[in-house]
Amino acid sequence: MISQLGRYEVIGELGQGAMGVVYKARDPLIDREVAIKTINLSLAMEERDEYEARFYQEAKAAGRLSHPNIVTIYDVGRSEDIAYIAMEYLHGRELRDILNETKLLPVSEVLAIVIQVAQGLAYAHEHGIVHRDIKPSNVMIVRDSHAKITDFGIARMASAAVRTQTGMVLGSPKYMSPEQVLGKEIDRRSDIFSLGVMLYEMLTGQVPFIGENVNAIMYQTLNSIPAAPSSANPAVPEMLDYILAKALAKDLDARYQ
Structure with missing residues (x-):
């Protein structure tokens, strides 16, 4: 298991999705637990640069949503071939x-x-x-x-x-x-x-x-x-x-x- 994604310290695995592993992690800057969904960029069936750019566009659009019935997105990033979205960690x-x-x-x-x-x-x-x-x-x-x-x-x-x-x-x-x-x-x-x-x-x-x-x-x-x-x-x-x-x-x- 990886130990780091960007600045996030990986604590453990939460599950496996169609696009990558979901991790529980800690943001050391504000001492907050987050869930991180990863996407393996090597799975892209199109030009990688275009895919990655579209990934960030989609994630940023979703990150602008602020509603009590939608999980909050905090951050997006990339670590080698792994793009990731850091979001609200839910106890549920x-x-x-x-x-x-x-x-x-x-x-x-x-x-x-x-x-x-x-x-x-x-x-x-x-x-x-x-x-x-x-x-x-x-x-x-x-x-x-x-x-x-x-x-x-x-x-x-x-x-x-x-x-x-x-x-x-x-x-x-x-x-x-x-x-x-x-x-x-x-x-x-x-x-x-x-x-x-x-x-x-x-x-x-x-x-x-x-x-x-x-x-x-x-x-x-x-x-x-x-x-x-x-x-x-x-x-x-x-x-x-x-x-x-x-x-x-x-x-x-x-x-x-």
């Missing part, structure tokens, strides 16, 4: 882990979390930034069920420049919007769709589009209309059926704007 858990343990949270708790995520997204969208990869593993739950969105400024880099050995663009197929599946230009309405998928999963215990493989999931995303969540969970009010039908509309213009 991924929503993904919580859902794995407790399949169905109370509807009131689900709504409290999703409303916070929606507020964070609305703020980012007002500032011209689309997340592109909203899913439970990119939402952290900290004290008193406070939700924070992670990975702003990172998802675009992954989708644009980091590919699997088979050439498939990395992503989260279960949460992708139809326009993402088709490789089209996306905007804030893609985040709305992904948030709808996450809400559906939280209410029913499963995502709305299911398949045996990535291609099957993408086909369902493009062609199937999911059952109303209240049919799987009687505790779900009919109003949420309507809200989800709108959020998960195939037509961008039919979704919440």
Whole structure:
């Protein structure tokens, strides 16, 4: 394990992402713990200088976001072939882990979390930034069920420049919007769709589009209309059926704007 990234003293590994290792580190200048997400520049499938410049552009744009439901970005830098983003270190858990343990949270708790995520997204969208990869593993739950969105400024880099050995663009197929599946230009309405998928999963215990493989999931995303969540969970009010039908509309213009 590396011991230093720029001025940051690495304490340990927090996890492994698609683009690199996530570290817990300490900023000695102000004696603050940070989380550092790394990106291996050697994975770039394009001119490295262009990729690195775009990485800094994306990270700096995300770093201008200041909202209680978005993880704060402190710094960006590079150490040899590793570019990194230093951000707020959270004492909490991924929503993904919580859902794995407790399949169905109370509807009131689900709504409290999703409303916070929606507020964070609305703020980012007002500032011209689309997340592109909203899913439970990119939402952290900290004290008193406070939700924070992670990975702003990172998802675009992954989708644009980091590919699997088979050439498939990395992503989260279960949460992708139809326009993402088709490789089209996306905007804030893609985040709305992904948030709808996450809400559906939280209410029913499963995502709305299911398949045996990535291609099957993408086909369902493009062609199937999911059952109303209240049919799987009687505790779900009919109003949420309507809200989800709108959020998960195939037509961008039919979704919440």
